[in-house]
Amino acid sequence: MADATQIIGQLARDGHRLTTPRQAIIKMVAPRQDHFSAQEVWDDVRTNYSGIGRATVFRTLDLLTELGVLNRIHTGDGCHRYTVCDTRHHHHLMCVECGTVLSLDAAGIESKIREMAAEAGFDLLTHHLELVGRCAECRARHTADSAVVA
Numbered sequence: 001m002a003d004a005t006q007i008i009g010q011l012a013r014d015g016h017r018l019t020t021p022r023q024a025i026i027k028m029v030a031p032r033q034d035h036f037s038a039q040e041v042w043d044d045v046r047t048n049y050s051g052i053g054r055a056t057v058f059r060t061l062d063l064l065t066e067l068g069v070l071n072r073i074h075t076g077d078g079c080h081r082y083t084v085c086d087t088r089h090h091h092h093l094m095c096v097e098c099g100t101v102l103s104l105d106a107a108g109i110e111s112k113i114r115e116m117a118a119e120a121g122f123d124l125l126t127h128h129l130e131l132v133g134r135c136a137e138c139r140a141r142h143t144a145d146s147a148v149v150a
Contacts, residue, residue: 003030003031004023004026004027004030004031007026007030007064007067007069008023008026010067010069011026011067014067016063021049021051021052021053021056022060022063024045024048024049024052025041025045025052025056025057025060025061026060026064028041028045028048029041029061029064029070029082029084031084032084033084034083034101035073035081035083035099035101036081036082036083037079037080037081037082038057038080038082041057041061041082042054042057042058045057061082064082065082069084069085070082070083070084071083071085071090072128073092073094073101073128073130074128081101083101083103085103090104090105090106091103091104091106091128091129091130091131092104092129092131093130093133093135094130094131094133095133095134095135095138096134097134097135097138097141098135098137100135102135104131106129113129
């Protein structure tokens with residue numbers, strides 16, 4: 001994962017403007033180890049900084065996603081969440097109970113996806129794969145809760 005200084009440096013190298021609001025948002029988002037919504041970032045910005053608009057938060061998150069600093073996770077409820085991650089392509093395991101998101105390196109799946117796209121005559125630009133279920137802790141808790149009920 002990149003820290004705020006690395007992300008800001010990447011923006012500068014790519015010719016993006018380094019506005020004070022953009023840098024503040026990056027400094028808030030970079031250390032996060034969880035998955036978060038744009039609204040949660042906006043709530044944090046409103047609490048900690050005055051004068052940064054909601055649109056600036058959303059545009060900055062979009063830019064960071066384009067740069068590969070953030071991954072946009074498509075949740076089942078129609079909302080997007082974000083994770084700070086390394087820039088290599090990967091997929092996610094998402095827990096429906098506690099919200100944990102784990103990166104999944106799925107090299108074998110990658111080649112199959114590209115093969116299927118090529119067979120369909122499709123020029124694949126990108127894709128998202130999120131596997132949704134229960135993490136080990138929630139599964140254990142669910143099993144224990146079921147045992148108590150029985």
